[in-house]
Amino acid sequence: MNTQINPTTLTTISEVNQTAVPSIVRKILKVKHGDKLVWQIDESSRTVMVKEAPKDWGTYLLGAGIGVYGDVQKYVGDLRRDRKTP
Secondary structure (H helix, E strand, O other): OOOOOOOOOOOOOOOOOOOOOOHHHHHHHOOOOOOOEEEEEEOOOOEEEEEEOOOOHHHHHOOOOOOOOOOHHHHHHHHHHHHHOO
16 A cells, blocks of 8 residues: 555544544554554654554564574573583
């Protein structure tokens, strides 16, 4: 879908701190009543990115830690060696 959002599209925060998701946003994200959204906030730029929440967080996060520890086999080997050292 090649739909562009008009940068002047506005919503209003209600007295109970709620706001509506504009129809064009719902169409682009393909979300409906009852779906969950994730709000990612960047305080330094005062911006918010809104995404559809994954239906299955386990699958969504699968592999997210790849590369965090570098060579995993070496990392685990080092930990095991450290345990054996008095």
